[in-house]
Amino acid sequence: MQTPSLSSILRPGTYPLLIDGEERPGAAGRRFEVGNPSTGRTLAQVAEADAQDVDAAVRAAQHAFETHWRHTSARQRSRLLRKLADALERRSEQLAWLETWNVGRPITLTRASLRTMLDGIDYIAGVSQGIGGQTHNIADTHIVNFTLREPFGVVGLILPWNYPLTLTLSKLMPVLAAGNTAVIKASEVTPLSSVELGAAILEAGFPPGVVNIVHGPGASVGQALVDHPLVERISFTGGTSTGKAIYRSAAERIKRVTLELGGKSPLVVFDDADLDAAAGVALQDVSRNTGQICIACTRLVVHERVIDAFTERLRVLYGRIRIGLPEDPQTEMGPLVSSAQHERVQRYVEIGRDEQADPQAMQDLSGRPELREGFFAAPTLFAKARSEMRVAQEEIFGPVQALIPFRDEADAVRIANDSRYGLAGVVYTRDGARAMRMCKALQIGNLAVNDPIKATADAPFGGFKESGLGKERGLDAILENTQVKNVRFSMR
C-alpha cells in the first residue's frame, strides 16, 4: 500500500475542540503547532483551550449526564459503543496514519494496535451489561438490603503522548459503559487522533456533551480540568511526578483518581530459561514504539551464568532492527516523539557513561541521511549496569536498557524489587515452582511468565508502588468507574 498524501489524511485548517457535540475553536482563538517527529516539521495547527473552554466542556458533560446519560440502560450504552467501534473502523486508515505521523510509530504497528483496540471496545460493550449490585442477607428479615452501582458523573481523562488513541479509548470505554460522561485532554504533543475520535463519536450518534475534548498545556488546561468542582473523578496516565501533583490537587475535594504512571520494569532471565524467547521480549521492548512504553522491560536482570550468551543474542537481534521512516512498511522502529525526548535519551546515555555503565549503541545511524531531520536514536545497552545506578533506577522512556547480573533466586528478587516503580515485569524460567515463587515475591502490578507483557482490554491493568493507583481495563475498570450505594429497604 502506498503512503497517502498529507492532504488526504489531515484536515484543512485548525484541528478543533469538541464541546457539547460541536467542533469549535478555543474561546480565546489561540492555536498551537504539532509536529512530525520523523521530519521535525510542523504537521498541523490545533485549537488551544483555556479555562473558559474547560468550564464549558465540563458543564456540557454535567448536563448530558443529568439529563440523559445516567438514565440510559447498559444495553443502550453498549449499542452506542459498538457503533463507535464501527465509526472508528471506517476511518481506521486515517487514524493509523495520524498516529504514525504524529507519534512516529511505524504504520504496520499503528494499524495493528487499532485492530486490538477495536476488539477491546467489543469486550467492554459486552461485559458492562452484566454489571450490577448485590443483595445482602442481614439480620433484620424485614429489610431487603441491596447495593446499586452508580456512575460518578463527569470524569476527566488526561493522556500522555506515547499511545494517544489506544490509551484514550482504554480509559473512555469503561467510563462511558458505567454511565459517566467525559472530558478528555490529550497530550499537547499528540492530539490529532483524538480530534478524529471526536468526529467518530459524533458519527456514532452519542448525545451532545457525553464526550468532550479539549487541547492545550497540562499546566493550564489539564490543571483546570483537575480543579473543576463538577469533575468527580480523574483518570490520568503519564509521568509519576505529574501523577503526584494531580493526586494532591484531587485530594482537595476528595476526587476519585486512577493513576497509571511510570515504570522501570525488570525482565528476569534464569539460567534454565529459553534464552532466544527471553531475548525476543527484550528486543520487542527496546524497539516497539522506540522504547516509549510504560511497561517496557528496561532492566534486564540476567543470571550470571548465562549473561554472556544472552548479551550475544541481544547484539545480533538489536543490530538487525529495521530503523527507518515510519511510513515504510518494513520499518520496525521509528523516531522518538520529540526533540525534548531525544535530548532526554542522549542525556541518560551520558549519565550512564559517567556511571561507568558502559553504554553500547547497537547500530550506527550516522550514514543514514534520510534519518537526519528526525529524532532517531540507536538502541543502546548499558552493558555493565548495577541496580543502584541512575540508568537502572530512573525511567528514561526510549530505546535503552540496562543489563544487570544476578547470582541466585534471592538476588533476582532483591534486584527486581529494588525500584520505586512496580508497573510490570517478566520472568523467564523452565522451573514452574520457581516461576510461581517469583510471581508471589515480585511487588509488581502486571506480570508475565515466559511471555511478553501485554495490556489487553479483557484483563485488569495497573501498577504497584509509585507506578499508580487503581486499575484500568478489564471488568475492574468498569467497576472503578462506579460507586457503590447501599440501600436498606423496609418491608414493614
Ligand code: NDP
Ligand atoms: P506527563 O506526565 O508529562 O503528561 C501526561 C499528561 O498530563 C499530558 O497530557 C500533560 O499535558 C498533562 N499534565 C501535565 N501537567 C499537568 C497538570 N499539572 N495537571 C493536569 N495535567 C497535566 O507524561 P508524558 O506525556 O511525558 O508521558 C510519558 C509518561 O507517561 C511516562 O512517565 C510513562 O511511563 C507514562 N505512561 C504511563 C502509562 C501507564 O499505563 N502506566 C502508559 C503510558 C505512559 P501536556 O504534556 O500536554 O502539557
